[in-house]
Amino acid sequence: TQLLEQSPQFLSIQEGENLTVYCNSSSVFSSLQWYRQEPGEGPVLLVTVVTGGEVKKLKRLTFQFGDARKDSSLHITAAQPGDTGLYLCAGLSTDSWGKFQFGAGTQVVVTP
Amino acid sequence: EPEVTQTPSHQVTQMGQEVILRCVPISNHLYFYWYRQILGQKVEFLVSFYNNEISEKSEIFDDQFSVERPDGSNFTLKIRSTKLEDSAMYFCASSKAQALGYEQYFGPGTRLTVT
Numbered sequence: 001t002q003l004l005e006q007s008p009q010f011l012s013i014q015e016g017e018n019l020t021v022y023c024n025s026s027s028v029f030s031s032l033q034w035y036r037q038e039p040g041e042g043p044v045l046l047v048t049v050v051t052g053g054e055v056k057k058l059k060r061l062t063f064q065f066g067d068a069r070k071d072s073s074l075h076i077t078a079a080q081p082g083d084t085g086l087y088l089c090a091g092l093s094t095d096s097w098g099k100f101q102f103g104a105g106t107q108v109v110v111t112p
Numbered sequence: 113e114p115e116v117t118q119t120p121s122h123q124v125t126q127m128g129q130e131v132i133l134r135c136v137p138i139s140n141h142l143y144f145y146w147y148r149q150i151l152g153q154k155v156e157f158l159v160s161f162y163n164n165e166i167s168e169k170s171e172i173f174d175d176q177f178s179v180e181r182p183d184g185s186n187f188t189l190k191i192r193s194t195k196l197e198d199s200a201m202y203f204c205a206s207s208k209a210q211a212l213g214y215e216q217y218f219g220p221g222t223r224l225t226v227t
Binding site: 030031033035040041042043044045048050088090096097098099100101102103104105 | 216
């Protein structure tokens with residue numbers, strides 16, 4: 001089983017600040033997805049990264065896939081209260097096409 | 113925008129009873145999945161399904177679990193004899209393909225409570 005470690009577990013910031021959350025593994029992944037999950041709801045897909053070193057932007061969110069495809073980061077610029085949520089990374093292992101391995105998530109709270 | 117739907121949103125059952133959780137995947141998707149999330153824990157893969165067959169399953173998906181696509185739209189997860197530890201959120205997901213960079217889309221989940 002390829003483990004994905006997310007850090008920090010919890011992050012509380014003021015509106016307007018920047019934040020970065022990390023997703024790390026000792027294993028290589030074919031691709032990696034970031035989701036946001038609200039309490040009692042399903043994960044909502046934000047982005048998929050595939051190529052080592054790839055950077056994708058989604059408005060104020062910047063996602064990066066590590067060169068070795070073992071890690072990823074999510075950076076939020078000028079966070080807003082609407083960014084509050086549980087951010088999950090999920091990696092697709094190199095020996096499986098169907099099974100995404102999830103991290104435990106980073107709970108982000110943005111206060112006005 | 114097309115989305116995965118799941119019913120019921122909440123199911124309460126007694127230990128030992130059978131439950132069927134239902135999902136309607138996105139209409140042009142061909143691959144279907146079940147995941148579960150025990151309260152406070154990670155989302156865990158259970159099973160993937162394609163062309164009316166299980167293509168992959170985890171060690172959690174034992175003989176008590178089964179999946180079926182009974183018609184052209186529904187995808188179900190059956191737990192034959194529920195245990196207390198089966199209490200969790202169950203998420204259905206679907207994807208159009210399984211090629212590099214493909215994306216899985218999740219439903220809102222069914223909260224299963226076993227008493």
